[in-house]
Amino acid sequence: MNALITTALLGVVLMFTGLFVKNKQQIKYIAILGALLAFVANIVDLQTISGGGSKVLFGMLEVSHFSILFNAIAIGATLLYFILCGSAFEKVGEHVADYFALIFFILAGITMTGAFSNLLILFISIEILSIPQYILAGADKQNLKSNEASLKYFLMGSFSTGILLMGIALIYGATGTFNVTEMALGTGELNPMALIGITLLGFALSFKVSAAPFHFWTPDVYDGSPTVFTAFMATVVKAAGFIAFLRLFHVTFNGGNMSSHWQLVLAIITAATLIIGNFTAVFQISVKRMLAYSSIAQAGFMLFGVISLNQLAVQGIMLYAIAYSVGTIGIFAILLKMKDYTFDGFNGLAKKQPFVACVATIFLMSLAGIPLTAGFFAKYLVLSAAIQQGNLLWLVIIAVLCAAVSAYYYFRVIIAMYFKQGDANVENVTPGFKVALFVTAAIVIILGIFPGLLLQLI
Amino acid sequence: MPIQYYIFLSIALFCIGIMGVLMRRNAIIIFMCIEMMLNAVNLLLVSFSKMWADAGRVDAGSAQIFVFFIMVVAAAEVAVGLAIIVMMYRNSHSVDVNLLSRLKN
Secondary structure (H helix, E strand, C coil), X not given: CHHHHHHHHXXXXXXXXXXXXXXXXXXXXXXXXHHHHHHHHHHHHHHHCCCCEEEECCCCEEEEHHHHHHXXXXXXXXXXXXXXXXXXXXXXXXXXXXXXXXXXXXXXXXXXXCCECEXXXXXXXXXXXXXXXXXXXXXXXXXXXXXXXXXXXXXXXXXXXXXXXHHHHHHHHXXXXXXXXXXXXCCCCCCHHHHHHHHHHXXXXXXXXXXXXXXXXXXXXXHHCCHHXXXXXXXXXXHHHHHHHHHHHXXXXXXXXXXXXXXXXXXXXXXXXXXXXXXXXXXXXXXXXXXXXXXHHXXXXXXXXXXXXXXXXXXXXXXXXXXXXXXXXXXXXXXXXXXXXXXXXXXXHHHHCHHHHHHHHHHHHHHHCCCCCHHHHHHHHHXXXXXXXCCCHHHHHHHHHHHHHHHHHHHHHHHHHHHCCCCCCECXXXXXXXXXXXXXXXXXXXXXXXXXXXXXXX | CCHHHHHHXXXXXXXXXXXXXXXXXXXXXXXXXHHHHHHHHHHHHHHHHHHXXXXXXXXXXXXXHHHHHHHHHHHHHHHHHXXXXXXXXXXXXXXXXXXXHHHCC
């Protein structure tokens, strides 16, 4: 609740900052301070909850350990993002303060995804985190690719909103309430109207998290948007989509034999996402586009958390959110320093910038799920949650095979950096940037060795 | 009037909207079709609200409040969406969604 208020207010503050502060570096520092403030305010919320969680705003939101931990992950990842990529904002356009303000508004939406206890708040939070993204995708106004990304994202996003709303309306028709806990869909006979509603909600949320076959907008949007905003859209926002997905399906559409109705559909979506994401990523020549497909592939792994209805899945998706967000933000921060986004652009980076290449290797290994990095335990937890759930073994086998495929395209970058001759064109790397990269890599390694540090918090 | 009439009308409007989004190439018309989908949902929510109120639920008005939220969000979306379409028109002098995929290559 505190996090929601602070992030929304900070958005307004940052908009006015653009009027009074002309120095772009100073705006960045104000945004970093603001993110720190939001982080602290979110932690302070821990005092207000008692037991499982406390309802606020007339029962519209439920503040719990789950929501506070996810807010901490999202705001913390945004803080890292501001520190690592904040300087790149001014390359996109003049209105740096507005971009920061929009990101704070997105964060305000994100803080509600883990806490909603009413379908109205689900809808509002998904819209709050989507609409600023349409603007950010088109921030590079003169660039046709950016225009296309923005238009495509906008049309697809509002289309999926329409489907989401139809789902909510049909569920309301069947149950007579918007409250996710009062619905009790699991008890008694299931109304066909509710079943259609659940399917539509599942499809709409798959759209938002870019799961196949609803992923077709993702590569164009992520590739066309300014790189610095792709880094945010593909990480924190996507993780928030999954948290909303998980909360809705674990809390509302659970109990009785409810889950048998949607589990198979989601399992097929997961398999398709894994296969399409990984196999298409192999054929890319641009690292940015490869990362767009990799985000689809990682979405497939995160969907395991939604399908498996147990505590292990919740822990897994939390660890996955942080491992994936931090790793991808790190690799995007390095990509932003490159002049050439193709794989060949990375040739010989290790000779020129040994430290940057080493850190990039850590991030890529985490994304591929190599042991001793956070990505390994994240994949391990979501997959073991699926095994614990039972009857999903076939899906786990597909996932493991796809993880092996993913190693190929992540390691292509590492091979280009270390074993290929070339003249990688890098912008000057400041010592401050190196320290920030070091901290980011340290988070990845520490969570890879002691995942319990995070997991005990749930 | 029975509730089924309203449900069928809403579903029909919604499906016309979906078909429009999938088949038309003009960005403005796609946008109008999306608005039609949202309004179909509004109609459905209001009729469900009436249905549950007749069934004796005291909180049936919440669906009508939901409709107001949808209207507000749709207005915000219009503001952003039209700006995006204008931005695209300035650069390419067309609102055809297929044109962009051709132009960028």
